Amino acid sequence: MTQLIATDLSFHYADTQSLFTGINFQLHSGQIHCILGPNGVGKSTLLNCLAGVYRPTAGTVTLNGHSLRRLSPAQRSRKIAYVPQMSSERTPVTFSLRDYVLLGRAPHLSLLAAPTAKDRSRAEALLARFNLSSCAQQSYAAVSGGQQQLASIVRALLQEPELIIFDEPTSALDVANQVRVLKLIQKLAQTGYGIVLTTHDPNQALLLNDQVSTLAQNGQWQSGPAAKILTSSHLSDVYQLPLNVVTLPATQQKTCIVDQTVFRRFS
Numbered sequence: 001m002t003q004l005i006a007t008d009l010s011f012h013y014a015d016t017q018s019l020f021t022g023i024n025f026q027l028h029s030g031q032i033h034c035i036l037g038p039n040g041v042g043k044s045t046l047l048n049c050l051a052g053v054y055r056p057t058a059g060t061v062t063l064n065g066h067s068l069r070r071l072s073p074a075q076r077s078r079k080i081a082y083v084p085q086m087s088s089e090r091t092p093v094t095f096s097l098r099d100y101v102l103l104g105r106a107p108h109l110s111l112l113a114a115p116t117a118k119d120r121s122r123a124e125a126l127l128a129r130f131n132l133s134s135c136a137q138q139s140y141a142a143v144s145g146g147q148q149q150l151a152s153i154v155r156a157l158l159q160e161p162e163l164i165i166f167d168e169p170t171s172a173l174d175v176a177n178q179v180r181v182l183k184l185i186q187k188l189a190q191t192g193y194g195i196v197l198t199t200h201d202p203n204q205a206l207l208l209n210d211q212v213s214t215l216a217q218n219g220q221w222q223s224g225p226a227a228k229i230l231t232s233s234h235l236s237d238v239y240q241l242p243l244n245v246v247t248l249p250a251t252q253q254k255t256c257i258v259d260q261t262v263f264r265r266f267s
């Protein structure tokens with residue numbers, strides 16, 4: 001069982017006030033942890049701390065009891081894959097999409113070693129699964145934002161980590177691909193991966209129905225099972241907007257809606 005534990009995490013960028021203080025977070029194999037919160041509160045910053053990219057201003061992050069900061073980047077990459085947020089700017093990566101996803105194998109290869117035939121065949125299977133085969137030869141920079149996002153996910157899977165940290169993994173995707181990625185996340189967790197993701201859609205967290213944390217203005221942090229955290233009153237507090245979590249009569253599925261009356265009055 002792999003465990004990522006963050007204790008009393010605080011972070012501020014140079015010369016700015018703290019984004020968050022005293023955050024406690026746990027993720028273990030088989031678990032999905034969704035993080036929600038308004039724009040700019042520090043979700044990506046927190047993920048960077050959890051991935052070992054940023055050093056927290058205070059607090060610790062441990063992986064199976066060992067400080068994340070003490071692991072080399074290659075050791076970390078064999079355990080944790082980090083899929084950063086998509087940028088709307090065109091990326092300067094000049095690799096083909098195929099070569100880009102194969103970079104995921106780097107932590108498992110010695111310096112200058114080429115991916116093996118098995119690596120390549122797994123890459124082809126994953127590219128096909130996400131309908132990327134036909135553009136695999138194209139430059140990564142030239143494919144669409146959604147195709148780049150799917151390729152980043154394929155790259156993380158090829159890394160064969162134990163935990164995956166996704167920053168808004170569906171932000172550039174059409175609704176079918178959103179569902180495809182959410183289902184993949186659920187299946188990955190069922191096969192033992194620990195997954196943490198940020199999302200701006202409470203309905204994704206309701207669908208995944210596992211652990212949820214909210215980071216609100218002034219660094220307010222609350223964690224618990226989805227059913228406890230994803231309530232109308234808590235989400236309305238977090239987003240400072242009246243939101244309704246309703247139960248659909250036909251399926252008893254919970255869904256988060258903006259009521260028409262709220263929308264009409266919104267200014």
Ligand SMILES: Nc1ncnc2c1ncn2[C@@H]1O[C@H](COP(=O)(O)OP(=O)(O)OP(=O)(O)O)[C@@H](O)[C@H]1O
Nearest residue numbers: 013014019037038039040041042043044045046085
């Ligand atoms: N490298 C940086 N240097 C200084 N400030 C930064 C840096 N990166 C982010 N910030 C600031 O920190 C705050 C939190 O940013 P972050 O990207 O973590 O928020 P977020 O919750 O992920 O936002 P969003 O939902 O919009 O993606 C923002 O005010 C941002 O401008």
